Amino acid sequence: xxxxxxxxxxxxALAVALIQATVPLIGAGRGNxxxxxxxxxTSAAQMALVSISFAALMHAYVTSDFSVMNVAQxxxxxxxxxxxxxGVWGNHEGSLLLWITILAIFGFAVTLFGRNLPPGLxxxxxxxxxxxxxxxxxxxxxxxxxxxxxxxxxxxxQGLNPLLQDPGLAFHPPLLYLGYVGFSMAFSFAxxxxxxxxxxxxxxxxxxxxxxxAWVFLTCGIALGSWWAYYExxxxxxxxxxxxxxxxxxxxxxxxxxxxxxxxxxKRDALKSWxxxxxxxxxxxxxxxxxxxxxxVITSVHAFATDPxxxxxxxxxxxxAIGGSFLLYALRAPSLKIGGLFAPLSREGTLLLxxxxxxxxxxxxxxxxxxxxxxxxxxxxxVSVGPPFFNSVFLPLMVPMVLAMGVGPLMSWKRGDLxxxxxxxxxxxxxxxxxxxxxxxxxxxxxxxxxAAGGMALACWLFLGTATELAERTRxxxxxxxxxxxxxxxLPRAAxxxxxxxxxxxxxxAGMTASSAWKSESVQSQKIGETITVAGYxxxxxxxxxxxxxNYLASRGTFEVTKDGKAFAVMQPQKRQYKMPxxxxxxxxxxxxxxxxxxxxxxxxxxxxxxxxxxYFNPLVVWMWFGTGMMVVGGLVSLSDRRHRVGAPSxxxxxANSVRA
Amino acid sequence: xxxxxxxxxxxxxxxxxxxxxxxxxMNPRDIPSVLINRPVPEMNLAPLPGRGEDTGLATADLxxxxxxxxxxxxxxxxxxxxxPFLVKIKQMGIVPIHGIDWRDDPAEGAKWxxxxxxxxxxxxxxxxxxxxxxxFGVTGAPETFVVDKAGIIRYKHIGPVNQxxxxxxxxxxxxxxxx
Numbered sequence: 001x002x003x004x005x006x007x008x009x010x011x012x013a014l015a016v017a018l019i020q021a022t023v024p025l026i027g028a029g030r031g032n033x034x035x036x037x038x039x040x041x042t043s044a045a046q047m048a049l050v051s052i053s054f055a056a057l058m059h060a061y062v063t064s065d066f067s068v069m070n071v072a073q074x075x076x077x078x079x080x081x082x083x084x085x086x087g088v089w090g091n092h093e094g095s096l097l098l099w100i101t102i103l104a105i106f107g108f109a110v111t112l113f114g115r116n117l118p119p120g121l122x123x124x125x126x127x128x129x130x131x132x133x134x135x136x137x138x139x140x141x142x143x144x145x146x147x148x149x150x151x152x153x154x155x156x157x158q159g160l161n162p163l164l165q166d167p168g169l170a171f172h173p174p175l176l177y178l179g180y181v182g183f184s185m186a187f188s189f190a191x192x193x194x195x196x197x198x199x200x201x202x203x204x205x206x207x208x209x210x211x212x213x214a215w216v217f218l219t220c221g222i223a224l225g226s227w228w229a230y231y232e233x234x235x236x237x238x239x240x241x242x243x244x245x246x247x248x249x250x251x252x253x254x255x256x257x258x259x260x261x262x263x264x265x266x267k268r269d270a271l272k273s274w275x276x277x278x279x280x281x282x283x284x285x286x287x288x289x290x291x292x293x294x295x296x297v298i299t300s301v302h303a304f305a306t307d308p309x310x311x312x313x314x315x316x317x318x319x320x321a322i323g324g325s326f327l328l329y330a331l332r333a334p335s336l337k338i339g340g341l342f343a344p345l346s347r348e349g350t351l352l353l354x355x356x357x358x359x360x361x362x363x364x365x366x367x368x369x370x371x372x373x374x375x376x377x378x379x380x381x382x383v384s385v386g387p388p389f390f391n392s393v394f395l396p397l398m399v400p401m402v403l404a405m406g407v408g409p410l411m412s413w414k415r416g417d418l419x420x421x422x423x424x425x426x427x428x429x430x431x432x433x434x435x436x437x438x439x440x441x442x443x444x445x446x447x448x449x450x451x452a453a454g455g456m457a458l459a460c461w462l463f464l465g466t467a468t469e470l471a472e473r474t475r476x477x478x479x480x481x482x483x484x485x486x487x488x489x490x491l492p493r494a495a496x497x498x499x500x501x502x503x504x505x506x507x508x509x510a511g512m513t514a515s516s517a518w519k520s521e522s523v524q525s526q527k528i529g530e531t532i533t534v535a536g537y538x539x540x541x542x543x544x545x546x547x548x549x550x551n552y553l554a555s556r557g558t559f560e561v562t563k564d565g566k567a568f569a570v571m572q573p574q575k576r577q578y579k580m581p582x583x584x585x586x587x588x589x590x591x592x593x594x595x596x597x598x599x600x601x602x603x604x605x606x607x608x609x610x611x612x613x614x615x616y617f618n619p620l621v622v623w624m625w626f627g628t629g630m631m632v633v634g635g636l637v638s639l640s641d642r643r644h645r646v647g648a649p650s651x652x653x654x655x656a657n658s659v660r661a
Numbered sequence: 662x663x664x665x666x667x668x669x670x671x672x673x674x675x676x677x678x679x680x681x682x683x684x685x686x687m688n689p690r691d692i693p694s695v696l697i698n699r700p701v702p703e704m705n706l707a708p709l710p711g712r713g714e715d716t717g718l719a720t721a722d723l724x725x726x727x728x729x730x731x732x733x734x735x736x737x738x739x740x741x742x743x744x745p746f747l748v749k750i751k752q753m754g755i756v757p758i759h760g761i762d763w764r765d766d767p768a769e770g771a772k773w774x775x776x777x778x779x780x781x782x783x784x785x786x787x788x789x790x791x792x793x794x795x796x797f798g799v800t801g802a803p804e805t806f807v808v809d810k811a812g813i814i815r816y817k818h819i820g821p822v823n824q825x826x827x828x829x830x831x832x833x834x835x836x837x838x839x840x
Contacts, residue, residue, distance in 0.1 A: 315685065
């Protein structure tokens with residue numbers, strides 16, 4: 001009964017979304033206020049209906065109602081409650097419902113927080129948002145109904161893929177979706193602006209916080225997924241350039257570019273048409289990711305059960321949404337008024353350079369991800385594109401970007417002084433060279449990879465460049481220290497946000513470089529009592545015992561780890577055999593230190609009477625998580641800036657240089 | 662000229678969409694299995710309880726005539742969907758089907774066959790972790806292998822077998838191999 005209510009609520013939501021997608025849009029065209037005003041109540045109704053539906057599915061999972069096919073296929077009575085709840089979005093249908101729920105929440109947020117938005121822009125944006133909802137509701141209702149019944153219901157369910165039964169993964173998809181769907185806001189406003197034919201500072205000021213919020217969620221989501229891969233897959237790696245990882249990374253790159261170009265629109269009224277293009281692209285890439293994961297055109301470890309009918313449907317959705325938007329862009333963007341001009345060497349210039357490099361980066365990732373498809377379609381054979389391609393094409397693109405990130409914030413708007421900026425970065429440059437040389441010497445010259453020195457130097461450059469900018473803002477060493485400190489206190493939060501995220505990226509780069517360059521590993525058959533030494537850590541395998549979990553059996557190894565003869569830790573990795581569905585997983589044991597992670601994995605019994613063990617030392621891994629954390633906190637700090645909260649004012653307060661169409 | 666630049670995104674996307682359309686008609690998983698055209702792996706699997714003494718599955722059982730080997734488990738819902746068609750193949754009598762009860766409690770596997778019908782000539786039990794299935798290169802259930810008269814694997818179908826798969830893929834291969 002409750003499942004039927006959920007299903008029915010979705011159908012009603014579709015009807016409401018259809019009204020919201022058309023009436024306010026027409027109203028905005030005719031200047032009919034009551035038609036435009038319909039956008040508010042319909043978005044509220046939509047959110048209520050979709051939430052009812054989501055709650056109904058949640059209810060089916062929590063009560064293990066196996067007469068609902070989706071629950072029978074993905075849940076089990078023995079499953080801990082957390083994973084019964086997380087199981088709602090651990091499958092295609094449920095995750096799609098989550099997508100739609102988040103979309104509806106965002107739509108309602110526009111109604112809630114956008115009271116002082118120009119009514120025409122708001123009505124149009126909400127209509128566009130509803131069009132996306134219509135597409136997804138049709139998709140879920142026609143091809144992926146989560147409320148389909150199973151008759152007769154099975155005695156118990158099939159269980160959730162054990163790899164997904166992990167706290168990290170319980171929150172990974174919702175965060176990712178908040179990111180993906182968050183970009184739909186920038187998208188809807190971009191389309192609304194194209195229809196209106198007007199992009200100005202007020203538009204950018206409204207779009208920025210939403211893009212920033214989406215970016216923060218997406219960053220969190222990607223990091224969580226990566227962290228999960230690191231400790232759950234048991235191979236000591238954290239990024240595999242898997243198509244689905246790429247699918248989340250591409251919108252992140254485009255979204256990062258969008259964040260920066262929206263600043264230029266807001267402050268300088270320039271780069272408008274480019275910003276619109278990025279807004280469409282960021283969301284377009286989010287949709288593309290959805291298509292890739294669910295259509296089966298690309299193989300990936302993440303791919304959901306695929307079905308050609310679904311593929312055709314999402315492709316249609318993609319063509320209408322992205323193709324239609326780009327077409328609208330081609331027709332309307334040329335008539336957008338070109339705003340402020342700037343010299344190539346200026347703040348805008350460096351932001352544009354950053355944008356071009358980010359977009360190129362996203363393009364190469366797209367090419368690498370889709371190359372197997374292109375090759376197969378053109379009968380060039382089955383190929384797979386692996387990490388070597390991405391590492392050798394994408395990473396070099398990021399080198400000039402990081403270099404420019406050190407300089408950009410020191411340049412002034414409109415016309416910057418490159419020589420002056422570089423002069424102020426002398427100390428940063430000098431120390432970076434010292435770091436490069438020191439790294440080279442410490443790793444024993446060519447004993448380590450050649451790029452390690454460069455990576456560490458880049459991290460140092462970015463960190464010190466960001467610090468230099470902060471010092472400049474506070475006039476450190478040029479005015480009395482107390483005065484600097486009070487200037488520091490008065491810095492706008494957006495400035496702190498930038499400082500934190502850029503410094504966070506620097507910390508991340510250091511961690512990434514070190515963990516890729518100097519990882520030590522040892523894979524062997526280890527007997528009980530035997531000691532293996534990796535990077536100075538001596539692992540003694542004490543015993544292997546069977547332990548019983550709620551829905552799995554595990555063999556748990558106990559290692560005593562010593563460093564320089566002193567006890568360091570007792571580590572207990574597990575190899576689990578889940579019962580339902582029957583699948584093995586590895587639970588690595590990780591001991592984190594400031595300088596690196598000590599990482600142990602236990603495998604099957606080997607024929608020589610020992611156990612297959614994999615022991616690693618992964619240097620500076622925690623720096624990556626910490627750096628990402630700084631980026632997320634930086635985004636949140638920037639989001640809390642007063643200007644963002646009161647910063648979507650009515651157009652009456654817009655600077656004089658904005659032009660009314 | 663400037664206008665053309667604005668058209669670039671939609672044009673690029675158009676090309677991409679065409680590739681996707683083509684992509685939907687292809688199967689990237691259609692990677693030829695390494696075991697195709699190789700002999701069936703060495704195995705000697707115990708029979709299901711209550712199904713008779715000599716009904717287990719061994720390598721030698723797959724020699725002499727063309728046969729299908731179907732991987733199933735009582736825990737596998739897609740197998741429930743597939744099963745009626747396997748029963749139908751059995752009734753057609755064109756080709757014998759052998760089953761491998763994969764990663765399953767043998768008692769459950771036998772009970773499941775009683776409930777849904779038993780289309781198999783022989784059924785071998787391959788309990789967790791499923792060594793034989795690994796040797797076959799099984800990635801999930803259900804999967805169906807076509808084995809020729811000499812006991813060589815000629816084709817592997819991933820996912821449920823249905824009328825469409827039977828008519829267009831399996832039957833032509835079986836006919837060709839039976840010549």
